[in-house]
Amino acid sequence: MAKEGQAFEQWLRGAKVEPEQLNDQQRATLHAAFNFLQPSGGDYSSSRIAGYFLLHCKLGLKMAQIARLVGISTRSASRHRKLSAREVVQQIQHRFNGRPYGKLLPRHAGSIAEFLFTHPEATRDDLLDFVAHTWEFRVSKVALWEFLKKYGLDRASLEEARQTASREEAERVTAQVLDAPAPGALVPVVPDKFFLRIPSMRGPSCCGPKCNLGLPRPARVSATTTVRSSGVF
Amino acid sequence: MTSVFALVVGLERVFHLDQMQDVGFALLTGDARRCPSRYDVGAWRRHVLWNEVDRFCHRTSPWELLQGQDVLMSFDEHSIPRWTKKFVIPKGYVTTRNKFMRCEKLYLGYEVNLRRFATIKATPGNVELRDVAGLLTRRVLRYGQPAALHALFDAGAGKSDADVRALMDQAAATENLEVTLRACRYPSRMERWKSLPAAAFTIYEEPGVCKGAPPKEIRVAETRTVLKGESEADAVRTIVCRQVIRGPKKDRWHPLYTSGDAEAGEAVDTFRLRQHHEQGFRVQVHDEFLNAVPCGYDKDSPDRHHPRFHRGPLQLMGWLPCLLYNACADFAEGLSPTLTGKFVDTLRRAFFNLKGDIYCTPKALVVYLEEFPLQHLLVDYIDQFNAAQHRVPWLENRQLILSLSPHAPRAGP
Numbered sequence: 310m311a312k313e314g315q316a317f318e319q320w321l322r323g324a325k326v327e328p329e330q331l332n333d334q335q336r337a338t339l340h341a342a343f344n345f346l347q348p349s350g351g352d353y354s355s356s357r358i359a360g361y362f363l364l365h366c367k368l369g370l371k372m373a374q375i376a377r378l379v380g381i382s383t384r385s386a387s388r389h390r391k392l393s394a395r396e397v398v399q400q401i402q403h404r405f406n407g408r409p410y411g412k413l414l415p416r417h418a419g420s421i422a423e424f425l426f427t428h429p430e431a432t433r434d435d436l437l438d439f440v441a442h443t444w445e446f447r448v449s450k451v452a453l454w455e456f457l458k459k460y461g462l463d464r465a466s467l468e469e470a471r472q473t474a475s476r477e478e479a480e481r482v483t484a485q486v487l488d489a490p491a492p493g494a495l496v497p498v499v500p501d502k503f504f505l506r507i508p509s510m511r512g513p514s515c516c517g518p519k520c521n522l523g524l525p526r527p528a529r530v531s532a533t534t535t536v537r538s539s540g541v542f
Numbered sequence: 543m544t545s546v547f548a549l550v551v552g553l554e555r556v557f558h559l560d561q562m563q564d565v566g567f568a569l570l571t572g573d574a575r576r577c578p579s580r581y582d583v584g585a586w587r588r589h590v591l592w593n594e595v596d597r598f599c600h601r602t603s604p605w606e607l608l609q610g611q612d613v614l615m616s617f618d619e620h621s622i623p624r625w626t627k628k629f630v631i632p633k634g635y636v637t638t639r640n641k642f643m644r645c646e647k648l649y650l651g652y653e654v655n656l657r658r659f660a661t662i663k664a665t666p667g668n669v670e671l672r673d674v675a676g677l678l679t680r681r682v683l684r685y686g687q688p689a690a691l692h693a694l695f696d697a698g699a700g701k702s703d704a705d706v707r708a709l710m711d712q713a714a715a716t717e718n719l720e721v722t723l724r725a726c727r728y729p730s731r732m733e734r735w736k737s738l739p740a741a742a743f744t745i746y747e748e749p750g751v752c753k754g755a756p757p758k759e760i761r762v763a764e765t766r767t768v769l770k771g772e773s774e775a776d777a778v779r780t781i782v783c784r785q786v787i788r789g790p791k792k793d794r795w796h797p798l799y800t801s802g803d804a805e806a807g808e809a810v811d812t813f814r815l816r817q818h819h820e821q822g823f824r825v826q827v828h829d830e831f832l833n834a835v836p837c838g839y840d841k842d843s844p845d846r847h848h849p850r851f852h853r854g855p856l857q858l859m860g861w862l863p864c865l866l867y868n869a870c871a872d873f874a875e876g877l878s879p880t881l882t883g884k885f886v887d888t889l890r891r892a893f894f895n896l897k898g899d900i901y902c903t904p905k906a907l908v909v910y911l912e913e914f915p916l917q918h919l920l921v922d923y924i925d926q927f928n929a930a931q932h933r934v935p936w937l938e939n940r941q942l943i944l945s946l947s948p949h950a951p952r953a954g955p
Contacts, residue, residue, distance in 0.1 A: 350879055353922060405921065415928035416921075419910025419945025422901040443948045460943060461903030469904055 608686030634667030671698035
């Protein structure tokens with residue numbers, strides 16, 4: 310209990326709110342807000358809800374103090390004050406859908422990359438429709454172009470990547486041809502890919518090649534076997 | 543990198559690298575085309591130098607968490623059994639096998655309140671806790687700079703009265719040090735403690751093993767024990783804890799020597815927190831494969847009857863699981879309070895070993911994770927990670943982007 314009281318006082322002092330200057334009502338309300346925020350560790354939705362409540366419950370605190378208590382800037386607090394409860398809930402939902410300020414975020418890059426690689430002939434309008442359909446918001450062509458360019462997903466970068474990949478593949482094939490023995494050698498060199506890798510232990514991992522060497526199926530596979538990833542170069 | 547990320551993804555032994563054909567793991571470990579060979583990795587591990595490893599362990603120890611804090615640190619050993627017939631290496635007692643056998647040991651300091659490993663020392667099997675207790679305590683005091691240190695030791699730290707006296711003297715000479723260690727249950731001492739009058743014991747009741755089970759009865763008494771060759775004036779404060787067992791079984795006795803002046807019941811409760819350290823060892827063994835650390839004895843020694851001891855490989859590969867343990871605890875606490883204390887393997891299943899695709903563009907490496915149940919907890923973390931603009935130096939400095947799949951549309955209205 311003493312520790313909790315200390316933490317509460319620390320929280321107030323951190324926000325430059327003097328505990329001695331608070332009346333009973335303010336203290337009780339702030340204590341309730343502190344208890345509300347404490348278990349969630351100050352995540353976004355809890356902070357927004359607590360901030361909205363403190364801004365609108367006419368507690369008599371300054372906006373800057375409330376902003377510091379919930380860990381946002383005064384400017385943000387001022388903007389939040391003008392919102393209705395419905396708008397706050399919508400903003401929280403948008404945040405979880407990846408749209409805090411109505412723009413594409415880095416974490417959207419994966420879906421867009423997947424779309425571009427599976428639809429190489431897609432136009433920019435198709436991509437805009439995909440964005441609108443997937444995240445239920447529209448972005449401007451300029452914003453989309455900047456996003457694609459930033460992460461190397463624009464047409465020129467993708468073309469460059471494809472050319473590099475094909476060039477490397479060609480170089481590898483050339484190297485294999487050069488490594489091959491001169492005609493007339495007794496034993497032709499077989500490429501490494503020809504052979505299946507021989508497992509060095511009884512329990513073959515599914516990370517390895519799909520081969521059945523007549524061994525019994527392992528009862529338990531390595532934890533690494535759950536990883537599956539495919540590279541696109 | 544391979545040694546670190548092998549632990550993260552849960553690669554049980556180094557020879558599993560032979561079968562690893564995962565692009566993500568290859569990228570993580572520095573080569574975009576293939577996973578590293580176990581021969582290269584094994585050779586590197588066997589040839590790390592002890593002084594470099596000591597430096598690495600010191601630099602990566604979480605000393606900043608201890609600075610200016612009241613630290614409750616448990617020191618204990620983990621024995622790694624060895625079955626070599628070729629090399630004659632020192633023997634030690636392995637508690638899990640209850641036998642005296644060839645082994646090597648890792649001594650670890652664990653902060654039981656924060657639940658983080660703080661320091662390590664690798665030794666041959668014939669080194670005991672009493673040999674390194676003073677050293678580890680001094681190290682924590684010197685580098686951690688805690689406001690106060692309460693060191694907890696198992697009975698191995700006080701096998702002889704001289705060892706107990708050494709620890710008590712160290713506590714007396716250091717202003718901010720308190721020491722509590724479990725006393726060895728030698729028959730003559732036990733007789734004396736068992737003969738304490740019943741009135742000297744305070745009875746505590748604790749909840750039973752499960753809901754509805756009868757409560758456990760603990761009786762705690764305080765006395766003083768005169769060590770061998772000492773006078774009554776130098777007697778050590780001893781807390782005798784008797785756990786009453788129902789039925790025909792004998793009661794369990796847990797005597798503690800302490801230099802502190804806390805109330806007896808409180809001292810017992812504090813000492814019991816040491817169980818988190820033992821739990822940490824279990825997590826390391828089962829989730830981080832601590833027993834798979836390379837041998838400390840030198841296989842190239844000219845005399846197989848007296849092989850040299852190489853501390854470097856053993857200590858480095860013993861410390862990496864500790865770092866992973868600490869990092870996983872930080873990660874879980876940062877994500878959600880409900881994940882605090884989750885085991886490494888649980889986090890691995892939930893957040894690390896995930897299906898996904900990797901897209902490599904000229905400017906970025908986009909890791910696109912397939913939808914998984916707890917992905918909503920990662921949203922803020924991934925946003926912060928992407929905002930930090932981490933780059934992959936061995937992949938032409940491309941920016942690493944983590945990406946989540948959008949929520950699937952809900953079925954029904």
